[in-house]
Amino acid sequence: MRRRLPAVLLHLALIAGAVATIAPIVWMFAASFMTDGQANAEPPPLLPQPPTLDQYRALFSRLDIGRPLLNSTILATAVTAISLLLNSMAGYAFARLRFRGRDRVFSALLAALVIPAQVAMLPLFLMLKTMGLVNTYLGVIVPGMASIFGIFLVRQFALSIPQELLDAARVDGASEWRIYRSVVLPLLRPILVTLGVFVFMGTWNDFMWPLIVLTDDSMYTLPVALANLMGEHFQDTELMMAGAVVTVLPVLILFLAMQRSYIEGIMMGSLKE
Amino acid sequence: MRGLHRGEARAGWLLAAPALLVIAAFFLLPVVAGFALSVTDFDIYAIGDPELVRFVGGANYRTLLSEPLFWKALKNTLYFVLLGVPATMGVALAAALGVTAGVTRLKPIFRTIYFAPVVTTLVAVAVVWRYLYHPRFGLINGVLGLAGVDPIAWLADPRWAMPAIVLLAVWKNFGYTMIIFVAGLQAIPEQLYEAARLDGASAWQRFRYITLPGLAPTTTFVAVITVIGYFQLFAEPYVMTSGGGPVNATLSVVLYMFKEGFRWWDIGYAAAVAFVLFWIVLAVTLLQTALRRRAER
Amino acid sequence: MSRGRLRLLAVLAAFAAGCGAGPRSQEAVRLWGLGREGEVVDELLEPFRAEHPGLEVEVQQIPFTAAHEKLLTALIGDAAPDLAQVGNTWIPEFVVLDAVEPLDPWLERSSVIRREDYFGGVWETNIVDGRLYGVPWYVDTRVVFYRTDLLAAAGCEPFPRTWQGWLECMRRVKALPGGERFAILLPTDEWAQPVVLGLQQGATLLTEDGSRAAFSSPEFARAFDFYLQIFDERLAPALSTAQIGNVYQQFAEGRFAMYITGPWNMGEFRRRLPASALAVWGTAPLPAPGDDWPGVSLAGGASLVIFKSSARKAAAWQVVEYLSRPEVQLEFYRLSGDLPARVSPWSDPLLADDPQVAAFFTQLGRVQPMPRVAEWEQIATRIFERAEEAIQGSATNQQVLAGLDRDVDRFLAKRRWVRARAEGS
Numbered sequence: 001m002r003r004r005l006p007a008v009l010l011h012l013a014l015i016a017g018a019v020a021t022i023a024p025i026v027w028m029f030a031a032s033f034m035t036d037g038q039a040n041a042e043p044p045p046l047l048p049q050p051p052t053l054d055q056y057r058a059l060f061s062r063l064d065i066g067r068p069l070l071n072s073t074i075l076a077t078a079v080t081a082i083s084l085l086l087n088s089m090a091g092y093a094f095a096r097l098r099f100r101g102r103d104r105v106f107s108a109l110l111a112a113l114v115i116p117a118q119v120a121m122l123p124l125f126l127m128l129k130t131m132g133l134v135n136t137y138l139g140v141i142v143p144g145m146a147s148i149f150g151i152f153l154v155r156q157f158a159l160s161i162p163q164e165l166l167d168a169a170r171v172d173g174a175s176e177w178r179i180y181r182s183v184v185l186p187l188l189r190p191i192l193v194t195l196g197v198f199v200f201m202g203t204w205n206d207f208m209w210p211l212i213v214l215t216d217d218s219m220y221t222l223p224v225a226l227a228n229l230m231g232e233h234f235q236d237t238e239l240m241m242a243g244a245v246v247t248v249l250p251v252l253i254l255f256l257a258m259q260r261s262y263i264e265g266i267m268m269g270s271l272k273e
Numbered sequence: 274m275r276g277l278h279r280g281e282a283r284a285g286w287l288l289a290a291p292a293l294l295v296i297a298a299f300f301l302l303p304v305v306a307g308f309a310l311s312v313t314d315f316d317i318y319a320i321g322d323p324e325l326v327r328f329v330g331g332a333n334y335r336t337l338l339s340e341p342l343f344w345k346a347l348k349n350t351l352y353f354v355l356l357g358v359p360a361t362m363g364v365a366l367a368a369a370l371g372v373t374a375g376v377t378r379l380k381p382i383f384r385t386i387y388f389a390p391v392v393t394t395l396v397a398v399a400v401v402w403r404y405l406y407h408p409r410f411g412l413i414n415g416v417l418g419l420a421g422v423d424p425i426a427w428l429a430d431p432r433w434a435m436p437a438i439v440l441l442a443v444w445k446n447f448g449y450t451m452i453i454f455v456a457g458l459q460a461i462p463e464q465l466y467e468a469a470r471l472d473g474a475s476a477w478q479r480f481r482y483i484t485l486p487g488l489a490p491t492t493t494f495v496a497v498i499t500v501i502g503y504f505q506l507f508a509e510p511y512v513m514t515s516g517g518g519p520v521n522a523t524l525s526v527v528l529y530m531f532k533e534g535f536r537w538w539d540i541g542y543a544a545a546v547a548f549v550l551f552w553i554v555l556a557v558t559l560l561q562t563a564l565r566r567r568a569e570r
Numbered sequence: 571m572s573r574g575r576l577r578l579l580a581v582l583a584a585f586a587a588g589c590g591a592g593p594r595s596q597e598a599v600r601l602w603g604l605g606r607e608g609e610v611v612d613e614l615l616e617p618f619r620a621e622h623p624g625l626e627v628e629v630q631q632i633p634f635t636a637a638h639e640k641l642l643t644a645l646i647g648d649a650a651p652d653l654a655q656v657g658n659t660w661i662p663e664f665v666v667l668d669a670v671e672p673l674d675p676w677l678e679r680s681s682v683i684r685r686e687d688y689f690g691g692v693w694e695t696n697i698v699d700g701r702l703y704g705v706p707w708y709v710d711t712r713v714v715f716y717r718t719d720l721l722a723a724a725g726c727e728p729f730p731r732t733w734q735g736w737l738e739c740m741r742r743v744k745a746l747p748g749g750e751r752f753a754i755l756l757p758t759d760e761w762a763q764p765v766v767l768g769l770q771q772g773a774t775l776l777t778e779d780g781s782r783a784a785f786s787s788p789e790f791a792r793a794f795d796f797y798l799q800i801f802d803e804r805l806a807p808a809l810s811t812a813q814i815g816n817v818y819q820q821f822a823e824g825r826f827a828m829y830i831t832g833p834w835n836m837g838e839f840r841r842r843l844p845a846s847a848l849a850v851w852g853t854a855p856l857p858a859p860g861d862d863w864p865g866v867s868l869a870g871g872a873s874l875v876i877f878k879s880s881a882r883k884a885a886a887w888q889v890v891e892y893l894s895r896p897e898v899q900l901e902f903y904r905l906s907g908d909l910p911a912r913v914s915p916w917s918d919p920l921l922a923d924d925p926q927v928a929a930f931f932t933q934l935g936r937v938q939p940m941p942r943v944a945e946w947e948q949i950a951t952r953i954f955e956r957a958e959e960a961i962q963g964s965a966t967n968q969q970v971l972a973g974l975d976r977d978v979d980r981f982l983a984k985r986r987w988v989r990a991r992a993e994g995s
Binding site for chain 2: 126
Binding site: 314316317318320321322325327336341342408426428429514515518519520521535536537538 | 638639642643663666668669812947948958962973980985987
């Protein structure tokens, strides 16, 4: 029994930690199903009595949250698709194609990772203004079409592609583009899935840039719409919780479906060169 | 063979070009432009009439060094980093150890639960936590009340506002760091532990002499990326304390830059603030890596 | 998903993105309303839509706290609406951006909008460099809202008319039994209160031409000392709006008995106060430092402006005219509690017979505009930020005012240069 005590204590600690971690998310769901004002009680209730879809109905009809939901979906999909293409091409090139200056350029890219994105935001806004892209989908898509981290991740994985495979294809007379399309891409599939999930979630969750570049409420993404909702409906706790659920649920589901791939990707991204 | 390499080299540039162009045009170029702006007094007058801009050299930088609000923002951000980074790493390490310990059952479930906050939208959870911190109706004061603690006005009290945000940041991010620690833990060879156990080393000794040193490179990596990330604090104060908080106790450097740039359109000045943030992050990163190299020797 | 399909999706997405605007009809006139007004203006426009069946009006509502920055961002990003409700202190800024349409030509041709029917001080705020840039929509000035029962219990009826009487009254209210209470709520993140007190003492806030700060002037210093005294004697809590929580609940519970605020709160009080407190609140014009009651208050309010970038200016002007009709101004008051900028609706019983409105009408006879500089919003924010230092005790009044002068002089540096340059050329 004494030998089992540490194990029991460990499990208790892990369970306590899990409860503490999941509690805010659970409360968010619970409060979203409560009627107006039910959550504003002392002590705060944990279960809706009775559960109701009123808040969601209000969100989708009166407050038209369907529009930001659509915007977020379109933007996340577009950015994911385009960046997968661009990042995979570049990541493969940096890993397995030999060209002059390759390693120096890549080191420079890695060094640039330390620059906070906010340094670029003001000038980028002015740049997009002159291009007429403020308050458009492209204004959000264009800066996200490629990323240093994405290139890094693909390169890391592509390093494991055997050189002989590529050389053999070259000897067979295949063009470089053909090799990329038919040989490399299928091999990159696992990391592309991971990167795709990363970018989709990152774009979906992005706040500061869409806040800056989208000025019309018909263009808002979910995070921006939610922050806007907060400004007017701060008193309506249950409504805000329902809004939070609508924002979080898609990425949560995506995560639960793809967690193995996603988590492995993070681990791989952390391996030193 | 020469022909082969030339074709390959050309393909290399062509395949890398689109991504490089995007990064150069929409990230690197704006960064350079930002520096250029920071030495001018570009502002709303200049937007109305492009002739109304002057080169001012270091004037913006001198101004921000004498501006109490900037120092407040910097102090707040440092407070957040100094409190949040160790807390996040500590909790993450504990979770990683728990999740990889031999005796643990249901590892994947714990790992999933601990990681879940990472994928949630920050704005959404900031909204949720804003209500959790409500002095009367919030769950946190409710739980503390069970332990007999008086209710705290978390987000309204200048002393507690930033710690409240730190708690949110730890909750949201520890899962990510935990996974990296797990990867690091798994890289430590099992034989080392075996040998230690045979030598009669206790669990604590094994932790101190095998695990911790084995994790050193991972720890540095985690510390660097967490510090860089935490210096960019923005969304939490923006959503939870409507830009600044009680007596600006939660004003962060990025939030300050946002206000100066997008509220007052003091673009030259805001660009200078952004660059100062960059240099601070760079300095801290270099310092951390230098310390690690020194420790390794 | 195959690579090919993925690329097709990307192309489609880019197409959808390139279109940018989404399903919005290109024919609609876009109006941005702020805060509560944004909520009611949609309903207010129903008869207009019926009158003009071919004309669509799309209303977007922006929360007041983010309105100033969102408007500027939209203007600078070339994504502005056709017309918008704007705070009248923001108009000089929009003029600097060359973003607003001069309205004199439209005004000349209009039969609905007549300058003489508007409160003088308020109309002035829309004129920059001799040209009219906005039509006043509603007026905003500050008066005291107070608990009639608590002040009666403290022996302060009728409401004090001098600063001295007011201060005395606050002390007596605070001393009333029944738990810890404050006499007055002065949120520390509002600039209106210290500014109004300064104006009452005759301070000009900035120099005559708006090129330098004048907060260390004896007039403003006197007013600032009075403002701080209220906090020092714990007659007002040292809290910001966010820290206060539910103002209406606190007012109903008697946690404070006085609140300096604007007309929109008449509607909010009626809507949000619990039933127990509905019958015990009243309004009064501001006390004056000396004997010239009422004390000066803000000539605030919002105007309707049309943006130069609009492709539908004629249609936008029709909306402006509609919203300026006396009967529509009256209906607007009924829906929002915002007071008409035109004088004629005030004779309607709805306004004339309302005892709470009477205080506003009296006060509107004694209002002063803010300095009309593009930097005003930034200056106003800095005023309360610096004032908070004095309230929290981390600096003396003099240090705060000296610091404020330094900051505001810096804000105005560009303005000085631009004007000097214009004069030189």
